Amino acid sequence: MSQPYEQSYLYRLRHSAAHLMAQAVTELYPGAKLSIGPPIENGFYYDIDFPESLKEEDLPRIEQKMKELSKLDQRIQRSEVSRDEAKNLILDDSIPSMGSTVAEYKLQLLDAIPEGETISFYDQQRTDRDGKLHRFLDLCRGPHVDTTKEIKHFKLMNLAGAYWRGEVKNKQLTRIYGTAFESAEELEAYLHMLEEAKKRDHRLLGKELGLFMFSPRVGTGLPLWLPKGATLRMVMTDFLQKEQVKRGYDPVVTPHIASIKLYEKSGHIINYRDKMFPFMEDQEGDKDTYILKPMNCPFHIEIYQSQMRSYRDLPVRYAEFGTVHRYEQSGEVTGILRARGFTQDDAHLFVTPEQLQDEFIGVVELMQTVLKKLGLSDYRVRVGTKDPAGDKYVGHDDNWVAATNAITDACDKLGLDYEISPGDAAFYGPKLDLIIKDALGREWQMGTVQVDYNLPERFELEYIGEDSKPHRPVMIHRAPFGSLERMIGLLTEQYTGAFPFWLSPVQITILAIADRHNEAAFAMATKLREEIYDSRNLRVTVDDRRETLGKKIREAQLHKTPYMLILGDRGLEEGTIGVRSREDGDLGEMTVASFLSALKN
Template sequence: MSAPRTPVVADPVVVAAGTTAADAVAAAGLPTSGPKAVVVVRDPLGQLRDLDWKPAEETSVEPVSLDSPDGLNVLRHSTAHVLAQAVQDVFPEAKLGIGPPIQNGFYYDFQVDKPFQPDDLAKLEKRMQEIIKSGQRFRRRRFTSLDEARTELAAEPFKLELIDVKGEGLDSSEVMEVGGGELTIYDNLAANEDKVCWSDLCRGPHLPNTRLIGAFKLMRSAAAYWRGSEKNPQLQRVYGTAWPTRDELKAYLRLLEEAARRDHRKLGADLDLFSFPDEIGSGLAVFHPKGGVLKRVMEDYVRTRHIEEGFQYVGTPHISKEGIFHSSGHLPYYKDTMFPPMEMEGSDYYLKAMNCPMHNLIYRSRGRSYRELPMRLFEFGSVYRYEKSGVIHGLTRVRGFTQDDSHSYCTKEQAPAEIKHLLGFVLGLLKDFGIDDFYLELSTRDDAKPDKFVGTDEDWATATAVLEQCALETGLDLVPDPGGAAFYGPKIS
């Protein structure tokens, strides 16, 4: 959700050796203030650089404006730094976690003595406004060794852990290499002097100065585990949003208000459709009579449409012995998101988190003729996944849900036609329910992490090419998702 904007698009500019990107931007007459200001540049390798970057040789770079997607990320990342500085000003005992940009905003994690309260957020906003108005400058420094970084950040235990992760395999006194092993810190400098007001371990890039933060708001705070693991300390996460102009911030907040009025959790309670009783457990819904009517009508329609499209309705149990999830290959990759096993009669049983292994058993229950292919199996399969409590959200992120889940068994030669059929069917079914604004996402394998995927390179290349061609033939926008593939193959979302 974001307010509409038209980013400035500028021709490449040339940065002379020994001069800054800011010099080249100014010489080209490009804006350096306001909502369309150029805030960073992209070098020939695609890396974003601060405006005070000086290349060793003459380099052509692409100016990146504040109102572009990359510029907005830089804006929000810089605002996260301002938030962290404000927190340590107001709460000196606070220890720093991480603070990345996210869609439409940013967050930063902190270890503090007690959770933040609404009054605390108001105090932090006031301090942030003071920092922004003072026009602090962001300056990048590179550490020459791990020891230097550890010494400077000795009071920040979480930053020390990140340094250890970054420096794994390096000698403590070894000089850090520019590039892959580079370790950098950003100083917030007073407007007209080199006085360091605050510093943070960060790879950047950042805005030239805080005055380019046009408008921001702290939204809420919540608990979050360090690096996403329940085994680690629980921190306090502060969420915020930032925009080039106050009007854009107001427009975004209005959109949030409208979304809140239409929030399905509120409507579910107001219309007596469903609830989440604490007695059952987090993320487990019960449907009331009115909700049951809606659910049944939707299921009846979806079942009919599947059968019309050649799918055969099947049914499988909610629980199974462990071995089935090993034979399908799922358990090593999905065990962390499955509920713990139950030991019965000498075997471990799992609540199923996916229907694929059981459909495979139905397919192989007897010999099959090529005349049966493609064979399309489908069910309303109830599955259970151990989602972390912090990500559970109404009916959109739950621990127990029912999938209208299908699997098609076909020859390699039949695969392209079967994918086209399935893709057309799914898009048509969604349109039947009034959902008609789509783009497609192609999730591919990360070749740098071969241990996370099964199968041969040839199979992956073939499957990816087939999926891409089928997606392009729909005429919809296709967005790449590098590294987002399932362990067993690429996918279209």
């Protein structure tokens, strides 16, 4: 196994690049106050309080200065000091990055270091031609690389505003994002990947392809699904529904809101409050408080509990495409990948402890079937367990151990490679996540399955066993897509909008060459729509606008329509059409029948 990123050379290199950037800034912008500058997933940042506002156009100048400073081969040296010495250093007016005028944030950071903990500084020093000593000193835990010469392949990316300590009441600082790599090739590849990602951005493509939209009058993170996007959803839910029926799932439908009592019982009020929309007080009617549904589980539990269950009834598998709403921070909302309203392909299985392993395996197999169908074959498995130090969990430790073992045993039996990730559990139980790698090598957490002993206990769920005594079932929560929104976001970027034929919202478009071909084109569309492909009717449109054929072809190509059928005089006389494919271009003239048989093969 490779070492964790936090202990890698790359991590130290990026942290050192953040310091190098801060050094360049203090030399270029006297009076700039430094706060914090850590390495992050794909690079680093530094939050700085600038005397005057910084613009993106200023970044190349800072980058240039960094290059000069890097070449000077400054040793990066660590020193450990007492709290008093630290304070003196921070207030030392003879060191450019320090001194009373810029010390504001560093003094607060020093105060935040707990008594008894090591206080360390990192120094970058050089002597210039005239023998003058230049220093860049920073209060920092480290670790760093040995010399600035190692920091060669970097780029400053963009600016953002960031409140000091993340609190809105504090001053907004300027955050400069950058990235650094060990080699020029890796930096190049990363920048290229970002360019590609920009072209594939689902927010952009979603608009271009007419999949979904947002409106400020509707609200942040609340997508409106347009006909083509809604078609895509329909095809996906239809496919999954059929797979679920084959596996003995039963559909249920539940409301969007419920009384607070339901969520008190489930534990959401205590453990999930910060992700819930403001509560609704009904002062006039039944004087109850209502809550917008953030999860479907408690509703399915109510249905399970509505009648006496025998071991013969189990497993019970309730499935619902359940729309939920979660109060994501507005800054974290990202298109349909992280929306405030979304639809989970949710299901809850109520099983006997003896059935747990087989049912769990069944769920994982279903998830594998789904991913294969969607063309997502590159993924890894992560088992999220309870963080031993965390307090956001319900239930006894015994239950957690049993549930975690059920997941890892099932993975072993399936021969799945998995990694354990402490702290990634849901508040009621451990879970297995599928992390998908997309065409650009980026990772997406998608489908999830959770084993839960705790909600059955909170709701006192029962079934009568073979021994005629009551027993407690175990619950499995699962969502192979994760949510329709997230999955469609991923698929849009994965395929750059050119969805596989079975998924394409419009599969075939008929281009009438002239007005006199329109009638025949619509008649052909009606006939084609009766054809079944992959157990669904073909989705066909007609472009009958008074535009040139060239323009119609370009537009269909832009909309990533898999097939264009060109209908002109020859079509009327000889019954043949010109066929163009999205991938292969002109496929020549053929009859509709031969096109269909080629398609179905």
